[in-house]
Amino acid sequence: MSVAVIGAGAFGTALAVSLAAKGPVTLWGRDTGWSESRENPRLPGVTLPANIHVTSDLAQITQQTVLLALPAQSLGGFLAAEGARLDGRNLVSCAKGIDLGTLEGPSVLIRAACPAAIVAVLTGPSFAADIARGLPTALTLACADADAAKALQHQLSTPNLRLYRTTDVAGAEMGGALKNVIAIAAGAAIGAGYGDSARAAVITRGFAEMQRLAAAMQAQPETLAGLSGLGDLVLTCTSEQSRNFRYGQALGAGRDFDARTTVEGAATARAVAALAARLGLDLPISTLIAGLAEGRIAMEQALQILLNRPLKEE
Numbered sequence: 145m146s147v148a149v150i151g152a153g154a155f156g157t158a159l160a161v162s163l164a165a166k167g168p169v170t171l172w173g174r175d176t177g178w179s180e181s182r183e184n185p186r187l188p189g190v191t192l193p194a195n196i197h198v199t200s201d202l203a204q205i206t207q208q209t210v211l212l213a214l215p216a217q218s219l220g221g222f223l224a225a226e227g228a229r230l231d232g233r234n235l236v237s238c239a240k241g242i243d244l245g246t247l248e249g250p251s252v253l254i255r256a257a258c259p260a261a262i263v264a265v266l267t268g269p270s271f272a273a274d275i276a277r278g279l280p281t282a283l284t285l286a287c288a289d290a291d292a293a294k295a296l297q298h299q300l301s302t303p304n305l306r307l308y309r310t311t312d313v314a315g316a317e318m319g320g321a322l323k324n325v326i327a328i329a330a331g332a333a334i335g336a337g338y339g340d341s342a343r344a345a346v347i348t349r350g351f352a353e354m355q356r357l358a359a360a361m362q363a364q365p366e367t368l369a370g371l372s373g374l375g376d377l378v379l380t381c382t383s384e385q386s387r388n389f390r391y392g393q394a395l396g397a398g399r400d401f402d403a404r405t406t407v408e409g410a411a412t413a414r415a416v417a418a419l420a421a422r423l424g425l426d427l428p429i430s431t432l433i434a435g436l437a438e439g440r441i442a443m444e445q446a447l448q449i450l451l452n453r454p455l456k457e458e
């Protein structure tokens with residue numbers, strides 16, 4: 145059964161390449177002027193296999209299973225305009241963020257726009273460039289309907305992508321969104337010259353924040369400790385392939401960063417700060433990243449705030 149991917153950015157294109165090993169794939173993008181060259185400038189150096197059909201015509205997305213690989217902050221607008229025509233399908237969110245307007249994760253936005261759809265989340269450690277090169281990794285496929293989760297797990301696993309399944313959609317989604325915020329913090333620690341020990345401390349205390357917020361959102365702790373949480377946190381906080389990490393490095397070093405780059409953690413940090421206030425949660429690292437991203441506080445000030453917090457039990 146063929147699948148479709150909506151969003152011809154780096155990740156949507158990489159997923160299409162991986163899935164094309166199993167059968168034809170339709171890849172939709174709003175600007176596909178590059179399609180004749182078979183190389184997407186969002187994913188340079190990768191030639192698309194012949195069985196990927198690239199289109200900018202949504203009417204050609206007729207598949208039952210559709211992966212949504214748009215940035216989290218663009219998803220709501222896209223669904224408001226086009227959600228009706230996707231209702232009733234299997235819609236798999238690949239976005240890692242929290243919508244700043246609604247403070248909801250992508251699955252909630254999809255369910256609201258497409259009430260008859262089966263909604264799933266595909267997330268975990270997976271740089272687009274690695275996936276497109278056929279390097280191996282393992283991901284989480286989350287869907288509240290256990291039978292649908294199993295069917296999608298089989299449909300979307302590829303020779304190099306090993307999918308584990310869970311019914312904990314909130315947990316999978318929160319892990320993927322929150323790790324981006326902590327990756328900015330880890331990058332900032334390195335960019336400011338605070339060293340590898342500081343980065344390890346940020347990762348660990350950041351993970352504690354991820355668990356705290358996820359628990360408040362009814363996520364299961366095991367999910368946060370899995371591929372979608374800890375797995376992706378480790379990847380993103382330790383690799384310069386990560387855009388969130390590199391953005392953090394620039395913040396920490398006081399350097400500019402290309403504003404056209406997709407950095408999901410910047411808006412998500414602001415959403416997390418708003419959720420922390422709403423839910424009465426103590427999420428100091430995430431809240432400080434929101435302040436840094438908005439230019440409200442300086443790096444040295446953020447460090448002093450963290451170091452001077454009251455001492456407490458781990």
Ligand SMILES: NC(=O)C1=CN([C@@H]2O[C@H](COP(=O)(O)OP(=O)(O)OC[C@H]3O[C@@H](n4cnc5c(N)ncnc54)[C@H](OP(=O)(O)O)[C@@H]3O)[C@@H](O)[C@H]2O)C=CC1
Nearest residue numbers: 152153154155174175214215216218239240270271272406
């Ligand atoms: N890159 C990666 O390694 C990974 C990314 N992800 C996640 O995938 C999601 C997408 O990221 P990624 O592909 O890397 O981002 P990119 O920056 O590479 O691409 C974003 C794509 O989204 C398109 N787009 C943006 N807004 C809209 C809109 N309103 N309507 C239609 N298309 C739109 C852009 O189109 P245009 O080119 O016309 O601007 C572009 O093709 C993010 O949530 C990210 O966290 C997850 C795992 C790995």
Ligand SMILES: O=C(CO)COP(=O)(O)O
Nearest residue numbers: 268269270271386387388
């Ligand atoms: O989510 C990712 C890897 O799993 C990609 O991370 P970046 O968006 O930080 O590049």
